[in-house]
Amino acid sequence: MLQHITEAGIESVSPQGEMTIYHIAELAQAFLPLLATDALLVVDLKEVTDIDSSGAQLLMLARRERLQAGKKLTLVNHSDAVISLFSLLGLLDWFDDPVLLAGDA
Amino acid sequence: MNMDAALQTFFSESRELLEQMESLLLQLETLDEASRQESLHGIFRAAHTIKGSAGMFGLDDVVNFTHAVESVLDRLRNRQLSVSDALVSLLLQCRDHIAQLVDSAEAGNHDSTIVKAGQPLLAALQSYLVAGAAAETQAPALPVSEPPPFERLDSDDVASSECWHISIRFGHNCFRDGMDPLSFITYLKHLGDVISIIPLAEFLPTVSEFDSESCYLAFGIQLASSASKQEIEDVFEFVREDSILHIIPPRSRLQEFVDLIEAMPQVDQLLGQMLVTSGALTENELQRALQLQQQRSSSHQPLGEIISSTNAGIQPVLQAALDKQGKVRDTLVKEQKSLRVDAEKLDKLINLVGELVTAGAGTSLLADNLGDSALNESVSVLNSLLEAVRDAALELRMIPIGATFSRFQRVVRDIAHELDKEIELVINGAETELDKSVIEKIGDPLTHLVRNAIDHGIESPAVRAAAGKAEKGTIILNAYHDSGNIVIEVSDDGKGLDPELIRAKAIEKQLVDENAVLSREEILNLILEPGFSTAEKVSNLSGRGVGMDVVKRNIAELRGRVEIISQVGQGSTMRIILPLTLAIIDGFVIGVADEQFVVPLDAVLECLELKQQPDNPFDAPYFNLRGQVLPLIYLRHCLGVEGRYPARQNVVVVQSGGVSAGLVVDCLLGEFQTVIKPLGKLFSKVGCISGSTILGNGSVALILDIHGLINTMTESEPQLLQ
Numbered sequence: 069m070l071q072h073i074t075e076a077g078i079e080s081v082s083p084q085g086e087m088t089i090y091h092i093a094e095l096a097q098a099f100l101p102l103l104a105t106d107a108l109l110v111v112d113l114k115e116v117t118d119i120d121s122s123g124a125q126l127l128m129l130a131r132r133e134r135l136q137a138g139k140k141l142t143l144v145n146h147s148d149a150v151i152s153l154f155s156l157l158g159l160l161d162w163f164d165d166p167v168l169l170a171g172d173a
Numbered sequence: 174m175n176m177d178a179a180l181q182t183f184f185s186e187s188r189e190l191l192e193q194m195e196s197l198l199l200q201l202e203t204l205d206e207a208s209r210q211e212s213l214h215g216i217f218r219a220a221h222t223i224k225g226s227a228g229m230f231g232l233d234d235v236v237n238f239t240h241a242v243e244s245v246l247d248r249l250r251n252r253q254l255s256v257s258d259a260l261v262s263l264l265l266q267c268r269d270h271i272a273q274l275v276d277s278a279e280a281g282n283h284d285s286t287i288v289k290a291g292q293p294l295l296a297a298l299q300s301y302l303v304a305g306a307a308a309e310t311q312a313p314a315l316p317v318s319e320p321p322p323f324e325r326l327d328s329d330d331v332a333s334s335e336c337w338h339i340s341i342r343f344g345h346n347c348f349r350d351g352m353d354p355l356s357f358i359t360y361l362k363h364l365g366d367v368i369s370i371i372p373l374a375e376f377l378p379t380v381s382e383f384d385s386e387s388c389y390l391a392f393g394i395q396l397a398s399s400a401s402k403q404e405i406e407d408v409f410e411f412v413r414e415d416s417i418l419h420i421i422p423p424r425s426r427l428q429e430f431v432d433l434i435e436a437m438p439q440v441d442q443l444l445g446q447m448l449v450t451s452g453a454l455t456e457n458e459l460q461r462a463l464q465l466q467q468q469r470s471s472s473h474q475p476l477g478e479i480i481s482s483t484n485a486g487i488q489p490v491l492q493a494a495l496d497k498q499g500k501v502r503d504t505l506v507k508e509q510k511s512l513r514v515d516a517e518k519l520d521k522l523i524n525l526v527g528e529l530v531t532a533g534a535g536t537s538l539l540a541d542n543l544g545d546s547a548l549n550e551s552v553s554v555l556n557s558l559l560e561a562v563r564d565a566a567l568e569l570r571m572i573p574i575g576a577t578f579s580r581f582q583r584v585v586r587d588i589a590h591e592l593d594k595e596i597e598l599v600i601n602g603a604e605t606e607l608d609k610s611v612i613e614k615i616g617d618p619l620t621h622l623v624r625n626a627i628d629h630g631i632e633s634p635a636v637r638a639a640a641g642k643a644e645k646g647t648i649i650l651n652a653y654h655d656s657g658n659i660v661i662e663v664s665d666d667g668k669g670l671d672p673e674l675i676r677a678k679a680i681e682k683q684l685v686d687e688n689a690v691l692s693r694e695e696i697l698n699l700i701l702e703p704g705f706s707t708a709e710k711v712s713n714l715s716g717r718g719v720g721m722d723v724v725k726r727n728i729a730e731l732r733g734r735v736e737i738i739s740q741v742g743q744g745s746t747m748r749i750i751l752p753l754t755l756a757i758i759d760g761f762v763i764g765v766a767d768e769q770f771v772v773p774l775d776a777v778l779e780c781l782e783l784k785q786q787p788d789n790p791f792d793a794p795y796f797n798l799r800g801q802v803l804p805l806i807y808l809r810h811c812l813g814v815e816g817r818y819p820a821r822q823n824v825v826v827v828q829s830g831g832v833s834a835g836l837v838v839d840c841l842l843g844e845f846q847t848v849i850k851p852l853g854k855l856f857s858k859v860g861c862i863s864g865s866t867i868l869g870n871g872s873v874a875l876i877l878d879i880h881g882l883i884n885t886m887t888e889s890e891p892q893l894l895q
Contacts, residue, residue: 089348089353089386092348092385092386093385093386095385096383096385100380100383103380120353120355121348121353121354121355121388121390122348122353122385122386122388124372124390125377125385125388125389125390126385128372128374128377128390129374129377129380129383129389131374132374132377133379133380153355156355156358156359156370157354157355157358157370157372157392158369158370158371158372158392159372161371162371162372162374
């Protein structure tokens, strides 16, 4: 569901598999408490095989929450599913994280 | 979406805006600089809203013409033009033309003659645009047969978007209902190109309140598409119910952005964000403004000011955004101030209240008969509530006459100009409330009277000066309530009506016989006869012999009457006296033999016992009321009621139009809420009766018209009342 590694002051979270409405409640339960961390929070999206609007919404909430607390939340390694959803919903600009497009080095 | 209903709203709102425009225009010259600027903004906004909404409905005639007007107004408010008498007059004419266009649009015909009638106005407007604009070197003269070149892109109010602007906030249950906002947005691509999509995070709750299975998403979408609004709306069909969806057509005008901002949820937002979200400002423009703000961070200039300086065109939207922000921050969500209600619904309510009052009176009568004190008490509480409901219901229809009166500022101004007279209009009693239906019907007769006063009443400045009067004439509009009547007066300080002249004219027109003996009042009333006109020459305003008789007829239709008071050289007053046409009044029930009558309570001053004293012989025509002579009207005789005399008679002192009289009746039966049922046409000539009502016990009582009654008596025995 959610892999969670803490190293060198960086909390790294990588959701596994589907970030869809079917799993979102479970995922949110695991993920939201991590938002309180003082460390740099990085969400690695490379293992996300499928994502829908509810998944995007969870990430939006996380980003906003961290910003309001004056902390960072970085999205990295967007998978193809994530990129496709983000671009459809205009979220690439909204999150404003650097995105590596598939095929790029 | 029901376009017809929206269109109706457009028509009625346009009329309101046009009225607003007129009154603002009329004030314009008298205002100081600051409030003038404010008025100019108001006028501009009115024109602008009309243009914008007309555009939505594809009323191109209205849009084209209003656009030209708006351009001139824009120059005015930007101080590129100065306010002048001629310009105000031109704008007033333009306003009238817009009103005509709107009327013709409502009638559903595209009348090219009306459009053509606007050409000279357009040409005149163009001269203001050209004269003021040195930069605009090419200002081609307008070809008369062509509609004016209307270049939407030139207009500063068109925000850069030439796309549909869709704003959608999905319902909370969207996910649970098995729908993903994504699919709608993907589907939208079938209709056209999604130029931009901006997710809005404003509605995301705090983490503690967040339910990951609820949907809090909202998007602002720019769609370049040739699809119809309906088609776009249909995309969201399945989520339509819970979602909040706004679709703004391409080339949308600022007003729509304003509406959108006003419809935003009550969430505190950044100003720039609101403007970008509404589509009034592009992201780029916002960025530029924000940069500017940072550069000037020392001065702490608010973003709003910067935006208004860099994007002057969006001023109204900006204002709306600021207002909205202020409102939200006050967290005072005020109720809407007014509500449009179908007049029919009001009539129905008032009818029902009328029935309720009658039923209430019946109940209280029954309770009285039973003599149960608890029941009586409860009935009296019920009745006082009924009274309150009645008054509240009637008040719904009451509107102050002020709006009608102030319309005459324009009439007076225009006609005085045309006739080279100087006239000031003074308005008194603008707050006097009348039934809406009466106000609607009183407009035309009043216009006639005001025109007559200007045309025939007020003399030219030279004549006035020679007569030792101020050069500037005065017309006074006055309204007040008088013993249950509503009195509206149009007075002028002009030359007054000359009875000799009127008499001579009437004889010439064969309206009266040469030898007829007429009182002064009767002579003055001749001017109300059809086919009468004393004007030596016929002007295009009045003097054609139609008018005064129409006034009389219109007023008579409202069951009112016209009185004329005039002094040669001093001026005249036309007094319109309207009965309370309201459906329900407070009445006072009196009994004569077996009959009961209702007197409007407002007309009753006091009640006394008629004592048989040496100085009060039986059936004396007068009564000694504390040393004053009070003429008596014996209802028994006057109305021909048969029956036994009671042991004691009572006097009800009534007053109407400044004249008091005593009604001699058998018994006093107290107050009664009276639902007026008009009498049939057959009885319209009966002077003393103004209607009938049904009493609590189901019997019918006639309502006495006090003024008519006094008049009838005066006619038969004139010496009594003098």
